[in-house]
Amino acid sequence: MIWQAMTGKKCRRQLRVIELLQNECYSVSELANQTKVSTKTILRDLTELRQKKYVRRAKYWQIDWQHEPNYAKLYRKLLLSDPYFQLFRQYLWNLGPPNVNDSQLKKINQYLICWNLFTNFQTGGLIGKKSVIMHLQLRYLRDFYQFDEAELYKQMEPYCPAASDFLNPALFPDQKMVESFIKKFGLSAERAEYFFLDYARYHYQFCADFYRSHQAHRTKLDQEIRKAMILVEQMIDWETELTKKIVETKLFELFLGIYQGLPLAVMDHSQTETTAENFYILSKKMKQRLPLLSNCRLDELANVLETIFSSSRQIVLALNPDLRSSLLIQERYQAFLSFTEGK
Numbered sequence: 089m090i091w092q093a094m095t096g097k098k099c100r101r102q103l104r105v106i107e108l109l110q111n112e113c114y115s116v117s118e119l120a121n122q123t124k125v126s127t128k129t130i131l132r133d134l135t136e137l138r139q140k141k142y143v144r145r146a147k148y149w150q151i152d153w154q155h156e157p158n159y160a161k162l163y164r165k166l167l168l169s170d171p172y173f174q175l176f177r178q179y180l181w182n183l184g185p186p187n188v189n190d191s192q193l194k195k196i197n198q199y200l201i202c203w204n205l206f207t208n209f210q211t212g213g214l215i216g217k218k219s220v221i222m223h224l225q226l227r228y229l230r231d232f233y234q235f236d237e238a239e240l241y242k243q244m245e246p247y248c249p250a251a252s253d254f255l256n257p258a259l260f261p262d263q264k265m266v267e268s269f270i271k272k273f274g275l276s277a278e279r280a281e282y283f284f285l286d287y288a289r290y291h292y293q294f295c296a297d298f299y300r301s302h303q304a305h306r307t308k309l310d311q312e313i314r315k316a317m318i319l320v321e322q323m324i325d326w327e328t329e330l331t332k333k334i335v336e337t338k339l340f341e342l343f344l345g346i347y348q349g350l351p352l353a354v355m356d357h358s359q360t361e362t363t364a365e366n367f368y369i370l371s372k373k374m375k376q377r378l379p380l381l382s383n384c385r386l387d388e389l390a391n392v393l394e395t396i397f398s399s400s401r402q403i404v405l406a407l408n409p410d411l412r413s414s415l416l417i418q419e420r421y422q423a424f425l426s427f428t429e430g431k
Contacts, residue, residue: 089231090354091167094199099170101125102133103163106142106151110159113148142166164232172196180224184212202353217349218249219282224354226286238273241283248279259285259347261305265298285348289341296333299340309347312380313340319373323366330407334400342392346380352388363387367394 092103101123108114108122120130137143141155142162156162167173175196178184184207197206203224205216214221225247229240260266260281269287270280288295302310316339317332326332345355367390374389375381381389 089163089167090227091173091231093202093353094176094196095167095170095173096195098133099166099173101130102137103166105130105133105137106159106162106166109143109149109151113146113150115148119149172199176200177228179207179212179214180221180228182211182213184209186212202351204351219348220350220354222248222282223286223348223350227354230290237287241273241275244283245276245279248282258308259344261307262301265301285344288344292337295341296337299337302340309340309343312343312378315378316343316374319370319377323370328404331400331404334403335396338396338400342396343380346384352384352392355392363390363394367391367397 092100095103104123105119108119114122116127116131116134119134120127123130134143134145134149138145138152141152142165143149144152151159151162156165172192172195175184175188175192176199179196188209193207193209200206200214200216203216203220205214205220207213208215222244226240226244229235229243235243266280266284269275269284270277273280273283275283288298299310299313302313313336317336320335342355346352368386370393371381371384371386371389375384375386
């Protein structure tokens with residue numbers, strides 16, 4: 089999730105703690121090291137989480153799965169308990185309170201800078217690019233509710249502008265795909281284009297089909313992907329053709345969001361503390377060669393690229409469970425991480 093960006097320091101730290109405990113058990117000193125705070129601070133967090141029955145201590149600290157067996161629900165509970173996130177949520181849905189603490193509002197605006205947004209005290213909503221606000225609203229409904237696609241878009245229609253003037257028409261080379269999407273979900277044509285892009289972001293096969301339509305029409309976006317892949321292939325040997333296709337499709341998804349005007353911070357789902365040096369090298373090359381990426385922050389682009397490569401590798405590993413294939417995939421990925429210029 090991306091929502092930890094809208095929470096206070098303590099909540100962010102506690103979210104990081106339960107993320108770490110999701111798959112492993114940790115000692116107090118190990119958690120303190122991972123979160124870069126003192127053992128006293130992390131012990132205070134653990135005590136608070138234990139009182140809420142979110143974690144328990146045996147030999148090491150672990151999540152109390154008997155009390156809450158669903159990690160996503162546990163994560164949401166922590167988010168919703170944070171006063172800063174509660175305030176942000178109100179402004180996201182144009183329900184900002186008329187009387188709000190100045191220091192809280194100032195803090196929320198500091199958090200919102202990473203998404204190029206800020207609060208509008210008079211309207212109780214957010215000011216910024218409409219595509220970003222709609223992306224966050226749709227993302228919120230996906231993360232906190234169990235709507236199917238048709239219900240999701242029905243819920244969003246009142247918040248969606250009647251005309252999609254913030255979208256680039258060049259993004260839709262195959263109008264038949266859009267028409268089919270409109271028919272499938274019973275949407276009005278004036279509001280369908282943004283929902284189409286949202287759907288592509290969450291459905292890999294649909295995104296891959298959309299990418300193929302760009303390839304068939306040799307669009308500007310397709311040309312940007314081709315240039316990016318040349319830079320990638322200077323640094324990596326693909327262990328399988330499938331890995332290449334997945335990375336290529338995920339780069340298309342990334343570039344699609346940038347064309348929409350979405351900041352990288354709202355597209356990056358990871359909480360990576362450190363990013364491998366080679367992703368900075370690759371990001372720098374991409375920024376130099378691709379005008380589309382010229383305004384992206386180097387650290388954010390490197391983080392997103394690492395997420396793309398890491399998630400693609402995990403998908404391929406899941407589809408190739410035999411030991412030999414898994415070892416080859418791991419070996420090639422590690423070789424990329426250790427790649428040096430001139431090698």
